[in-house]
Each structure stands twice: as structure tokens, then as C-alpha cells.
Amino acid sequence: MDQVKWGIIGCGDVTEVKSGQAFNKVPNSVLVAVMRRDAGKAADYARRHNVPTWYDDADALINDPNVNAVYVATPPDSHADYAIRAMRAGKPVYVEKPMALNAAECEAMNRVSRETGVPLFVAFYRRSLPYFLTVKELVDQRVIGDIRYVSVQLTWQPAARELGAGPEPNWRVTPAISGGGLFHDLASHQFDFLEYLLGPIKTASGIAQNQAGLYSADDIVVANFAFESGVLGTGSWCFTVNKEQRMEQTQLIGSKGKITFSYFENFRIKVETESGVDEYTVPFPEHVQQPLIELIVRDIRGEGSSPSTGETGARSNWILDQITGH
Template sequence: MTDTDRLRWGILGPGRIAADFSAGVAQSKTGRVEAIATRDPSRPGLAERFPGARILKGYDALLADPDVDAIYIATPHPTHAEWAIKAARAGKHVLCEKPLGLSAAEAEAMQTAAREAGTFLGEAYMYRLHPLTLKLIELLKDKAIGDVRLIKSSFGFAKPFERDHRLFANDLAGGGILDVGGYPVSMARLIAGIAEPHGIIEPDQVFAVGHLGSTGVDEWSAAVLRFPNDIIAEVSCSVSLAQDNVLRIFGTEGSIEIDQFWFAAGKQGGTAIIRLFDATGKRQDIAVDEPRHVYSFEVDAAAAAIREERREFAYPGMTSADTLGNLKVMDKWRAAIGLEYKLETPAVRTRTLTGEALARKQQMVPRGHIPGVEKDTSMLALGMMLFSTFPAASIALDEFYEAGGNLIDSAFQYGGGTQDRLIGEWVRSRGVRDDVVIIEKGAHSPLCYPDVIAKQLTTSLERMQTDYVDVYFMHRDNPDIPVGEFVDAMDEEVRSGRIRGPIGGSNWTRERMDQAIEYAERTGKTRPSVLSNNFSLAEMVDPVWPGCIASSDADWKSWLREKKVVNFAWSSQARGFFTDRSAPGNMSDPELARAWYSDLNFQRKARAEELGQRLGKDPIQIALAYVLNQPWPVVPLIGPATLAELRHSLNAASISLTPAEVQWLERG
């Protein structure tokens, strides 16, 4: 390969790891270092450490450089997400030093940006692509030690304590788990998943303990991972404690040991020894000789993916799914030992992941007016039930807000109060309370009594650290209580100003709503004008949970039009029915089958698929558009688990269906 054919790399950040990568590029078959970006070009020794590379001032200059094809991000952990996303938007391929992000949520946002830009994104666990790893996989696949049962893996070293060093600095996300703990976790997952179709299996249990030092970072820690195939892994890491760093794998017919696996035969190349012991303890040494630099293999693997227009590494490199799985384990490890970085807290993370102030960017979500709500409101509401940390929740809420969304759904019981707290933290950190519309629900069975409404609302407001909510629903009904008592309790909160918008019931029958409306009109109390029942293109066959009510049939539609009641529709996309998870005879998800399987619903799914093909959309997007395009106000609640799912739903909000298309989806 001539020099002009080589992939032109730009290195973002001139630290030690950048020099190692540059040395790897020099010994690669496919790349050359074109430029390096630094905030201080006058820094001594840059030209010597990066021979032949142009030195650019500032990271933005590297992203704008037309002579750079791919970026290697070698900055400290907290800046990985910002610059990987910016690089993708600039059309640059990215190889990012591990960990890809501080959390799985950050990594998923980075992957989403790369996917939308059509660029490569890889996480740089260099050992994964070394011939030593390939040889180990071969031995395990050939059952050289029988069936694997136990893995012991560590990566630890003793760095003298320096309060401001990145390894000990909380504001730089220091400590062992993120810096080196990902190595033994990724190795354990690789070994446990060797027999799986895609080489990936995730642990179903993670237990961990650790020591947090004076700066609040983990100085040494250990975890136990249990996999569904009964393999157990013991992993440990440290930045202030030297460990032997021997990889040990125990099987039914022997064991394997490898010293200092993470650097294979050494950074500069050499010979690594795999010690193979049979069931009797007899030892066989298997040499893996490789003279090339350990980093050169990931350089060539990234180049191969880019030239083949693949957007991720091939196995056994860290695929997108592998990276997310690894970080999810590390998230659990961190949570188990109470490791929190201040930079992930609401007080510090007041901007978006790319360091920008929150602002409207594009009007993807339709806006409208809900009677009783003073603010202009998005006709799509975001539910947060599947988010449990501020970093993850803030990424989703930022995305929703920037796309035009401002209606956020919560409830007293969600996550034991976690969702109330996360919403409140985000609202305060972004300073957007006057612009968002918060839905709150309370008085869920069995605590469905009039006096519970005020008590639970008080707690929810304290969790959110706000003095009012915009829309309020009773989360369930209790027919044993006269409906007027519930109306009185909600009306009192409206008059006190703690509810500043409409009130209503979630999972209420038409009869009880009629009684509540009649009572309010007769007594001069606040009229219930909103409902939160299920509404979807797929009609619920059997309640998802006891007490759930669907409002999707003709009688309900007629009632909603007549009473001018706005329905905030939960499970507006039928909980995944319109994806490939459902099909006649497919019982892999018993709950989905029980609640949604019917001839009528499968006919409607087939029509959604047909219309989706015509419009270039997925059937689940058509199902959401069906709800949004009803002839009376129906506000769908969506509950994405990831940023990608949220964006997928937001892309459905722009679909405009004619009345004829809505009717055709229903009736054919």
C-alpha cells in the first residue's frame, strides 16, 4: 500500500496514550498519522513524539481538516462523548479510547450520532484484536479445557497518590473501574459468550465491593459476574494496588493462564505464552509470537471496517452491542460501590452532552393547545419509567426538548419516586420550568382514597422541588368511594395552585368519568377534562395489568368526541406489538401475546406494514402516527428505553395521515 492510499488519522489530544497509538499507526499496514490537535501547540516535544504529523491548535481545527479521514480520541474520559459526537457530525470516522463514554447512556448517544452520520465508531480495547486473543478464542472453541466454568481476571497497578492526577481526580472521572476495570469485564464477557451466535452474552447478576479514596474515586474494587450459562467471573481492578494481572480460565477438563494479557506480547511486540493445563495438571506452553506493536491491530481493523463501509468493528473487536453491554456492567459495578462523579450530577451537568446550552433546534414534535393548560404544549409526551440515573435521563430529556417536546409524564409510584426526582433535577439544571408541562399521577391502588391525593402530591412536589404540576391524574379509581369525594380532593389542589391545569383519571370507565363531570358541573368544582387510558391502533385484548382500561373501540371514540375529553394514551404503540416481536404463533413474549394477539390486531399490523412501506417508515411509527392523527385530541405517551428509540418515535411525529388512511388502518 502506498502512503497516499493509507487512512489518514488525526489524533485528538497529545497525551501518553496518543503517543502509544501513534506508534501503533506507524507499524500498521493501513494508516498514517496526518495531524494532531492540542490546546497548546507550543508544548515541548510534540514534534519528536509525533514525527511527521501536523500540529493543529484546538480540537475543532482537527474536525474541520479536509486531509483527515478518521479521528482517534485520546482525551480524558469526560470529553469522549462531546468530541465523538462532534466528529461524527463533521463526517469523521472515530476510534475512541476506552471507555467509549462514562456510561452506557453516553455510549448509546455517541453510537446514535455516528449511525445518523454514517460514520465508523469503535471503542479502542486494543487487546481484542491481537493474535493472542484470536488464539485464545480458538483454544476455547476447540474445548481445549472442556466447558468453561470460572474466569478470574484483574487489571491493577500501584500509582503513587497525586490528588490532581487524572487517575485520582473525581472531576476527570478517575479511579479503576473506568480506566482499567473494563478490560477484565470485556474479557469475561468475551469468554462467556464464545459459544453464543454473536459472541455476546450478558451477565444476569453483578455483585461488587470497592474502596473509595479521599477524592471519591475507586482506588481498588472487585466484582462477581454470573452469566445465564452458569459461567462465573471474578474481576478486579485498582489504581493504587499492584495485582498480578494473570488471566485464569477454569474448565471441566483443565485450565488456562496468561500473564499480563492486556498488553499481549508487550506494547512493542514479542512472544506471549499461553499456559495450558489438562485435567491432571500437566502443563503445555503455547507461544504466540508477534513482533508488531499491540496498537497496530486495532488501527488495521478500523481501516478495514471503514473501507468496507462497515460502521463498527468485526468480532472479536468491540462491536456496538459489545460496547453497550460492557458499559452496562460497569454502570452496575459503579452503582454497587456508590461511585458517583460530580460532573454527572445536575449541579454540574447543566448543558447537553456536547457542551451546548439547551435550546430548541427543530420542530419535530407537533405543538398544540390542551384546554386548561396555559402553555403551548407538545402533542407527544415523554415518559421516564425506563431511566434511573440523571446522566441517562438528561440525555433523553435534552433530545426531546430540542426536538420541540415539552410534555413530560411522571407518577408518584414510578421507580419509588426516581422519575419525579430525575425530572425535577433536569428542569432545575436546565432552567426550563416555565416552558415544560409536567404530568403527575397519584392515588394508585391499593392507596386509592381522597386523602391520599394531597399527601402524595406533597411528596411528588418535594421530589421535583417545584411548587406545582401542570396536569394531574388519579392513577386508578376506587368505585367504592363516591366520585364526588375524589373531585373535591383534586379541586382543592387546583384552588391551592398546586395543580395549575386540567384534572382527570387514569384507567377510569366512561361511567365514572360521566359521574365526575356531572358532579363538578353541578357543584361548581373543577371539571375533569382529561383521561389517561390506553389508546392504540391495536386494541388491548386482555388488560396489561389488573385494572387497566383501553379506550380504543368505537364507543370510546364517540364518547371522547362528545365529551371533549383529551386522552393521554399510555402504551400508544401497544408495547411492541408493531415490531417483529409479534407474529401469529410467536409466543416468545407471553405478556405481549396475552394482551394484544387477535385477528383484528394482526390485520391492522399488516396494514401498518403496507402503509409503512409506501411512506418509508416502520409499522410501529405508523402506529404512533395513527394516534397523533386522530380527529380529536389524543396525546400519546411514549416510553423509550434508549436515545435511538426516542429518535425513532420523534421521526414518526412528522407523519401526516389523511382521514381516509386512518380509517383504512382501522377497517381496511
């Protein structure tokens, strides 16, 4: 196609800066329509972002002849439904992460993509961000030798966004909507990039519990996982500590050193070897999804390939299911 004309289903917070504006900044790409069930909010988004058309009905957007690709930016419980409807209408789909509620829904989405030949992409944008590509380059260059072990640690205090301002918690900690708790929301990014970095995870197991009772989802998870390459890993995630205990880091332990980096907290990469300590600072771009969106547009136009597809995106859901037993 000459130009990829996007329609967004679910123009909420994630689309305000991370993704929505990027569609108009990528070559051969334009945002032409948005949809939100609340008509007033859809109209407001379209006005603020100069989008020519808005809807309060998803099928109307999917069937708009001026829309030839769809970005599904709703919570995970509706990802499969909207993505399948759009693919059956012949329109490539870019879906937010986690890809769906569970691995079974992801497989249903991929099955429709295979049957229709319509491509499916997932917003695991860390596969194309310069910060994470720097980590990958360091690993590929064997700066720390052979990778032996991975350690993922994340401890955060409860946040007002998750606890909610009203009687019900935020959707991110409502399993029927999100598929799990904050582990499901955040660790999906972590495991997706680890597989991009080190290859497929062969086995994963863990324990997920709700300790604090602030909401119904698990709030603490510990996990073990093993890559097909032989690299082993452990992880721990706790979302109910005080702010003084807040910490987030991932360490890659190699035969000749260690790389420490962050998924969410800072832009620094620390490399420790016998030669000393090197640090890299690689800021995120203004619109963090823009590098991936550009690759997806090139893929749709037959000019390249996206590193994040429905097949790769489904992997993290499978890993999360294995760890939590969902």
C-alpha cells in the first residue's frame, strides 16, 4: 500500500505520548481515525490531535474504507476480539501489550493471522529502542563473554494509579481485564526483550501470591526460567514495599563480567569487567513506540520486517502463564 492509514481503537493514556503522535511522524504513515466508547472523549482526542474522524463504535472504525491498518490500544481483555475483527476485514493490526489475557487467546489471534494472511504486530517496542539495542550490541559483541545467568528484580510501592480513586482498583490489577496483576503488565516487556536478547525460554515456573490484599491480583511473584541456550534465570517482583525499598534492575552475568540495566527506571547501562567499569546513557525518544511503528509501517509496505510480531508477542504470555499457573 502507498500509505498506511491508521485507525486507533481505544485512544486512552498510552496513546497520548507513547504512540498516538508517532503515527504522523513516521514516513508513509498517517493517523486518520480514532475510536473510544465514550463519544465525548473520542471527539476530544480527535480535536486535540488533529485526527479527522472519530467513532464510538469499533466496527465503524474497522469498516471505514479510509482506514487500512488498526492499532488496538484497549486493555488486554478486548485485544483478541478487536484484532480478530480487524484481521478478518483484511487490515493489518498493531496491538498493545500484553498481547492478550493468556496464551490461548494469543494463539487464536495468530491463527486468524495465518488463515487470512493479514499481519499482526505487538507493541513490544523495546526491541527497537536505542537503549535496549545497546544492551543487545554489548551482548552480541561478547563484552562480558558467555552469558551464564540472568537476574530480574523489581520492587515497587503501591501506586495511586493501581489502587484507583474510586471503589474499584485500576484495570491493571483486575485480572479479568488485564490477565493478571502488575507482574503481567510489566514482566511481559521484560521477558519479551530477554527472548530477543538470548533466544527462546524453554521452561519457566514460579509462585504468585497476593500478600497485601490491596486488590485481587497477585502482588508478589518469584520465578525460575531456563533458555534453550542453557542460560538460567531468576526473577522477583513485589509491588507492596515502601518507597525506600523501590528498586528495578536486570543483571546479565557473563563469564567475563556483568551488565546491569533497567527496563523502566533510568537510562543507564553499567558494564563491569576485569578492565573496569563502563557506563552508557541512552535516553528514550519522545514517543517511545515511534521506532517500532516505523519498522511496522515498512513491514506492511513490503520494505522490511518488524522485530515484534504476533508470534513473538505470544511468547511472553506463554511464559507468564507458566510462572503464575493461570
